[in-house]
Structure formats: C-alpha cells, structure tokens
Amino acid sequence: MKKKANEKSSIASLTKLMTAMVIIDSNLDLNETVTITKDDFDRIKGTTSRLWLGSELTRKQLLTIALIASDNRAASAIANSYPGGKLAFVKAMNVKAKQLDMFDTVFTDPTGLDKNNISTAFDLVKMAQASNQYPLIRELTTSSYYEAFIKNKNKTLNYNNTNLLFRQGLWDIDVSKTGYIQEAGKCLLMQTKVLDRPIIMVFLKSYGKYTRTADAKRAKQWLENIHIQANLAMH
Amino acid sequence: MYQRFIVLISLLLSVLSLNAQESLDYSKYYKQLTIKSPKAIIYDAETGDVIYEKKGE
Numbered sequence: 001m002k003k004k005a006n007e008k009s010s011i012a013s014l015t016k017l018m019t020a021m022v023i024i025d026s027n028l029d030l031n032e033t034v035t036i037t038k039d040d041f042d043r044i045k046g047t048t049s050r051l052w053l054g055s056e057l058t059r060k061q062l063l064t065i066a067l068i069a070s071d072n073r074a075a076s077a078i079a080n081s082y083p084g085g086k087l088a089f090v091k092a093m094n095v096k097a098k099q100l101d102m103f104d105t106v107f108t109d110p111t112g113l114d115k116n117n118i119s120t121a122f123d124l125v126k127m128a129q130a131s132n133q134y135p136l137i138r139e140l141t142t143s144s145y146y147e148a149f150i151k152n153k154n155k156t157l158n159y160n161n162t163n164l165l166f167r168q169g170l171w172d173i174d175v176s177k178t179g180y181i182q183e184a185g186k187c188l189l190m191q192t193k194v195l196d197r198p199i200i201m202v203f204l205k206s207y208g209k210y211t212r213t214a215d216a217k218r219a220k221q222w223l224e225n226i227h228i229q230a231n232l233a234m235h
Numbered sequence: 236m237y238q239r240f241i242v243l244i245s246l247l248l249s250v251l252s253l254n255a256q257e258s259l260d261y262s263k264y265y266k267q268l269t270i271k272s273p274k275a276i277i278y279d280a281e282t283g284d285v286i287y288e289k290k291g292e
Contacts, residue, residue, distance in 0.1 A: 007274070007290055009291070121275070121276035122276065124276075125276060125278045129280060185273070186272075197279060197280075197281055198279070198280035198281055199277065199278065199279060199280065199286070200276075200278040200280050201275070201276075201278075202276045203270070203272035203275045204273070204274035204291075205273040205274050206271070206272035206273070211271050211272060214271070215270050215272050215275065218268060218269055219268065219270065219275075219277050219287070222264070223286070226259065226267070227259070230259055
C-alpha cells in the first residue's frame, strides 16, 4: 500500500471477521452443538440477544448469526467453545492478526464490545483481504437473511443482514461487516466490485443510521464517474 | 485483412483503457467526493492502491 492509514481506533463488531477466521482455521466441527451459557451474556455494554440461556445451536449457526446479525452472544459462544476457552481464543485472534501483518491491531474479546479492540483502516484492509479468502465468510457475510431453527427450544429466529446495502440488491459484495459501539461509532467494512474491480471500503467513527452506507454509495458512484471521465478523455 | 485490423485496433484500445484505469490519479477527483464518516479508506484490492483516505477528525 502506498499510503498508511495508521491512526488506531475501536473497531466494534468488525472484530467478528477475525472471530470467524480463527474458528474456521481451528478446524473444529462446525456441525457440533454449542450451548449458550451465562458466560456468553454481555457484561460490558449490556446488549441483548434473542439467543436464550441454554439454547443449543451448531457452530455454523452461531457463526452465521454472528456475521449476519452481529449477535454478540453467538460470537461469545463460538469463543467459549474453543479449546482453552475465550482466553485462548482471543490469544489466537492476536496470533492471526500478526500472521496477517496487522501490527497496529489488538483484540481483547471476540465480539467487539470491548472498546480495546483496536485497529487502523490500513490493517482493516488486510483483514478484509484475508476474510475474502474464506468461502464460508464470503457466503455468510453476504447473505441478506437467515432463519435459525433452535432445535431444543423448538423455535425459529429470523435475522436480517445489518448492512443495509443488501436490502437494495444493487451491490456485488464479496465480504461485509458492520459494527457499532459508542467508542467506535458506526463502522462498515466491505469488499465489493466497482466496474468489475475489487474495491475495499472501510468507514469508521461514523454517525447516524445511514451515513456509512451513504458514504459507500457516494464512493461507488464517484469511482464509476471518474473511470468514465478518464475513458472519455482517453478516446 | 480488414477484420484483422479491426481486431488489432480493439485490442489496442482495450489495453490503453486498462492502462488508463491503472494509472489514474484519483487525488485529482477528490473534490467530487463527499465522505461524511470521520475515518475512511478506499482501496483497490487488484492494484494495491489506496484510492482515497480520510485519517480522522
């Protein structure tokens, strides 16, 4: 990269892309059942979840809910199911970050609720590129909707993708993740295609419900316009 | 012969067009873009170019 965007800031649930890479790398059985325990309840921000205590889901279901709906309890359960528990999982997240040359990144929890999950725009580009190498992450983060059947509760939960751009169906997105905690503001990371070129967009510390997605739309339009202008100038 | 000439010209234009895209100086167009998020990066994953960067307010 020719320039560095190396100012660190909290990244909220963008963290969950690393959570996904670590659990996939672990080769643990994604079809194995994991139970939601009290340890998965958010004691940092007090956020809620529709995954009740005692709910049994497969790792893949949890991963899907964590990526599509950014559910914190799901991400926590994934980490708690790792050999050595959450502590070992977070350690593995930081090892993976170093492997990806994300030297300005620190992970302190698997959900992103902790404000001390910090990174830079420059490092997040690397995380987007790495995530794009995982077919399952590409598949799950770009699903607009997911229906989770919780077998032992005999209930179905419906989840929509937190990236509003999926609801319009006009984008060719490869990888996507949103995030929000007060310290991080609204965040959006995605790899998309603009005029068939793979473009990574990262927006941090955003505010308002629609600002980050409006930024993405403006950036896409801008790129399309300047390529048209450049081609016209050429011919 | 004429068909070969057309094919060659088409190929040449395609290559010129591609080169033009790869060597684009995006900074010349920054005034046309409004990004409201305080921090942002737009990155071409094919060329490795940082297209746009906003370092924070």
